[in-house]
Amino acid sequence: MANSQIVGTLDSWEANAAFWDAGMGANGNEYWNLLQKPYLQKLIPVDEEHPERTRILDLATGNGMASRFLARRGASLVATDGSKEMLKYCRQRCAEEGATGMQFQELDVTKPEDFESLLASPLAVGGFDVVLINMAIMDIETLEPLADALPKLLKPNGMCVNGSWDCVVALMLRN
Numbered sequence: 001m002a003n004s005q006i007v008g009t010l011d012s013w014e015a016n017a018a019f020w021d022a023g024m025g026a027n028g029n030e031y032w033n034l035l036q037k038p039y040l041q042k043l044i045p046v047d048e049e050h051p052e053r054t055r056i057l058d059l060a061t062g063n064g065m066a067s068r069f070l071a072r073r074g075a076s077l078v079a080t081d082g083s084k085e086m087l088k089y090c091r092q093r094c095a096e097e098g099a100t101g102m103q104f105q106e107l108d109v110t111k112p113e114d115f116e117s118l119l120a121s122p123l124a125v126g127g128f129d130v131v132l133i134n135m136a137i138m139d140i141e142t143l144e145p146l147a148d149a150l151p152k153l154l155k156p157n158g159m160c161v162n163g164s165w166d167c168v169v170a171l172m173l174r175n
């Protein structure tokens with residue numbers, strides 16, 4: 001995409017997906033490794049006996065850093081991003097790593113219709129234990145579609161985990 005065609009946040013991610021993927025590489029930067037990964041490890045419980053039964057929806061997955069980390073723990077992941085290019089890098093990184101238990105879907109979190117089509121698809125059947133959005137919420141123009149979709153996406157006792165610049169927080173949203 002030419003710079004002159006960039007009109008919104010997602011367009012700039014689409015145009016800079018290769019740069020982001022090259023910068024983060026397979027294993028992430030110091031920020032990811034020293035801060036976010038340990039907190040996501042603590043906050044997101046994965047069923048020890050049947051890890052594949054822990055179902056996680058990763059929104060704005062980028063090159064799949066958090067998804068691949070959670071897939072290595074055995075969880076089942078649906079990795080989504082609003083950028084086609086970014087999702088392409090995510091798929092590539094997953095394939096290189098031999099990540100199993102991964103499914104992929106293009107999803108722009110500002111679009112209610114994208115949540116509706118995910119909810120109507122086999123990917124969302126049974127709901128998710130965790131909806132994760134890591135290092136993306138601060139860029140997103142509106143959070144209303146996400147707020148409306150969360151109760152439908154989550155299983156009872158499911159939680160939403162948000163990793164941002166200064167914190168990683170989990171909110172229990174359904175009981």
Ligand SMILES: C[S@@+](CC[C@H](N)C(=O)[O-])C[C@H]1O[C@@H](n2cnc3c(N)ncnc32)[C@H](O)[C@@H]1O
Binds near residue numbers: 009
């Ligand atoms: C800083 S990267 C974070 C990637 C990943 N979650 C991580 O922790 O490495 C931000 C991501 O948000 C995605 N994004 C931005 N706006 C979005 C939107 N409206 N819907 C879905 N994804 C979006 C971008 O395409 C990009 O992959």
